[in-house]
Amino acid sequence: MKLGIIGVGHLATSILKGLARSGWNPADICLSPRGHGPDLARRDGYALAKDNADLVRRCDLVLLAVRPADAATTVDGLGWREGQVLMNACAGVSRAAIGAAAPAHIVRIMPITASELGASPTLVYPRTEAALPFLDALGSAIELDSEDQFEAATVSAAIYGWAQQLIIAGADWSAAQGLNPQTARELAARTFVAAGRMQAEQDAPMHDILASLCTPGGITAAGLDHLESNTVPEAWRSACDLVLGRLRGK
Ligand SMILES: NC(=O)c1ccc[n+]([C@@H]2O[C@H](COP(=O)([O-])OP(=O)(O)OC[C@H]3O[C@@H](n4cnc5c(N)ncnc54)[C@H](OP(=O)(O)O)[C@@H]3O)[C@@H](O)[C@H]2O)c1
Numbered sequence: 001m002k003l004g005i006i007g008v009g010h011l012a013t014s015i016l017k018g019l020a021r022s023g024w025n026p027a028d029i030c031l032s033p034r035g036h037g038p039d040l041a042r043r044d045g046y047a048l049a050k051d052n053a054d055l056v057r058r059c060d061l062v063l064l065a066v067r068p069a070d071a072a073t074t075v076d077g078l079g080w081r082e083g084q085v086l087m088n089a090c091a092g093v094s095r096a097a098i099g100a101a102a103p104a105h106i107v108r109i110m111p112i113t114a115s116e117l118g119a120s121p122t123l124v125y126p127r128t129e130a131a132l133p134f135l136d137a138l139g140s141a142i143e144l145d146s147e148d149q150f151e152a153a154t155v156s157a158a159i160y161g162w163a164q165q166l167i168i169a170g171a172d173w174s175a176a177q178g179l180n181p182q183t184a185r186e187l188a189a190r191t192f193v194a195a196g197r198m199q200a201e202q203d204a205p206m207h208d209i210l211a212s213l214c215t216p217g218g219i220t221a222a223g224l225d226h227l228e229s230n231t232v233p234e235a236w237r238s239a240c241d242l243v244l245g246r247l248r249g250k
Helices: 012-020 036-042 052-058 068-075 096-101 115-116 129-138 147-176 181-201 206-211 219-229 232-247
Strands: 003-006 030-033 063-064 087-088 106-110 120-125 139-142
Touching: 003 012, 003 052, 003 139, 012 030, 012 036, 012 115, 030 036, 063 068, 063 129, 068 096, 068 129, 087 096, 087 129, 096 106, 106 129, 106 147, 115 120, 115 139, 120 129, 120 147, 129 139, 129 147, 147 181, 181 206, 219 232
Parallel strands: 003 030, 003 063, 063 087, 087 106, 120 139
Antiparallel strands: 106 120
């Protein structure tokens, strides 16, 4: 099955690295001739479409990764065929918003740039067999039960950035205490990886895993109390609400 990519920008470049890493043949991937498409085709051997309609003609599975405001106009009038699968990665763009312009089977996906490491927990709705090998190449697929849930889960794509800001804050603080900056970076980043793995890979309830770290009167509990009394958890929740409101167009 040939994969086509319309919107070869920042996200698509990460995705292409992830696909290459897991052995996809560049000759089986066709890029639209905008953004980084022409350069990547020249450099890495991807097929290059003449235009988006040519891409849709040549591919069975198509990834849409243009800016959200460009999504509907981009897919309009491209000669979609029955049975074609369009993977829409545009944040906040519903299936209905592009369904009239692109009469294909539309599946919403939300990969993150960790795709390039094969580490993206990629949201998908609805589960679509034809998209699974693509999603598996980028990391792991997380299936949602409704489009409404998909929208709520998409907030995690923003949290991915906030987590990086926390890692930077931790690394900067450690470096300011005199740690070698590279050591500080590794320590901060790997601590977040470790915390994530403990919550993802253990069966115990999430709060029990945390409680097991919080010795009464200990350092973890002291820091958590301080964050709580400075309304950090509340600010975090309201930032999630804000992002979800944006995704729902409010
Ligand atoms: N960046 C992320 O980490 C991330 C994560 C998850 C989801 N997303 C979603 O992915 C989408 C793309 O984000 P991005 O950060 O990759 O944006 P980006 O770097 O601006 O890339 C968008 C690309 O779309 C191209 N484009 C625009 N109109 C086109 C058309 N009619 N035909 C073909 N190509 C067209 C642009 O080409 P020109 O330069 O020629 O205009 C540009 O290369 C967004 O909808 C975003 O919500 C992004």
